[in-house]
Every structure is written in C-alpha cells, then in structure tokens.
Amino acid sequence: MKNKMKFKKKGQITIFIIIGLIIVVLVMLFFLLKNPPQPKEFDESNPQAYIEACTRGVVEEALELLSSQGGDITPVGSITYNSTEITYLCYIDAYYKQCINQRPMLVEHIENEITNYITPKVQNCFKSLELSQNKRYDIENSQDINLVTKLHPKQIIVEIDKEFKMIRENEVREFKHFKMNMVHPIYNFAEIAMEIVNQESRYCNFDVLGFMILYPGYDIKDKITGENDVIYKITERATNQEFWFAVKSCPLPPGF
Secondary structure, X not given: OXXXXXXXXXXXXXXXXXXXXXXXXXXXXXXXXXXXXXXOOOOOOOHHHHHHHHXXXXXXXXXXXXXXXXXXXXXXXXXXXXXXXXXXXXXXOOOOOOOXXXXXXXXXXXXXXXXXXXXXXXXXXXXXXXXXXXXXXXXXXXXXXXXXXXXXXOEEXXXXXXXXXXXXXXXXXXXXXXXXXXXXXHHHHHHHHHHHHHHHHHHOOOOHHHHHHHOOOEEEEEEEEOOOEEEEEEEEOOOOXXXXXXXXXXXXXXXX
C-alpha cells in the first residue's frame, strides 16, 4: 500500500511538472506572438557592419546581371533570348566545326566583373557612412580603395582595404580592413558551365541527363534556338538560383 501511495505521489508530481512546462511554453508563445522579435536595425555607428551590408547589396546587383547574362555585366558576343543578352561561352561561326571556349578562365573573369562593378558603388558606401557620422565624429576617409573579390564553392568573399577614421575628442576609431562574406553558388555555376563548354567544344554535345545523375543537386536545361544556338540554364535545386549562358557548336547549314 505504501509503495502504491509513493508511486501515486511521484506520478502526480510528474504530471504537475509537465503541466508547468506546458504553461511556461504557452506564456512564451503568447508574448512572442504579441510582440514578435523586431529585425535588428542597422547600426551606422558600426562601420564594419555598415560597409558589409552595403557591399552585400551591390554584390547582389552584380550577381543578378552575371547570372542572367552568361557571366558578363555587359555582354560581349551574345545572343538575345527572352529580351536578355546572353553571352556565348563557346562559339564558332563555321558549319560543322566545334566551338571555341570564349571564357577559359570563367571564375577569374566573374571575379573581375564583380570587382569592377562594385568598386565605385562601395566608394559610395563609404561616402554615405561618412555623411551619417559627420555630426558626431570628425571623419578621415581616404580616397584610396583596394577591393578584391574571391569566389569559392558556394561562397563569395570581398575584401576591402581602405583607411577610415572616426575622431571625437580623445576617442579615435580607426579602420583599415573590411570584409564581406556571402553564400552563393556562382563559383559552382562557373565550374559546371566550363564542364559543359569543354564537352561542347570536343563532342558538339553535352550529356545533360548523365551529369544530373552524378550531380542531383543541380538541374540543367538546354534549349536550341535560332541557327543551332543552345541556351543553357543551370539551377541549384536547393535555392532556385540560376545561371544562363549560350553555346554555338557544330552548327548545321540552313535546311539541313
């Protein structure tokens, strides 16, 4: 009988603990729903965070252009498809001939395209930062800027060397190096595009199905348009990010 009583009391204590935990969770949910966490406002007094966010924005602008236009900010040697100029990454203007790789160092080319596009815009980021702080600090903002873009698998890194000082009475805040790091598959897209180009330049064809079996994380579609022009679209399935480019290889005469 005593054992039964003890067991009953332990069971009641356990039930009270569970009920208490449920009440705590419900109270927390009530306050979270009533006052959801607000997005953290951008702190302009933190130059590193300010420049990182501003740089991220202009890199995203560059990526939108590069991904839809075959890796060029301003396409050179391109075809118009759905009102967009898409660069040929492999091209030949002769019947029955394999195409020639137009961007043998595509990763490095995209790095340079991003750097050239964002450098003046990042300069403007520093000017905006200076304007936002000049009422509270004396600003020393050097004109020199050294900006480098590096692509890695699913990652983009932008490193900025620039002197920026914020001075107020005896307080001196000095910055010389800024860094922006973001996740994006542009490097992977460039590597896949180069594999497609290599096969097109050798065999006048690319085995889309075989590649997707080996790399199921990517969807590849090819569409023939015009005079044997092939438009390729690579999609990363997890993010729906896309990369478009064109190929013209082993074209056939009209009516063949």
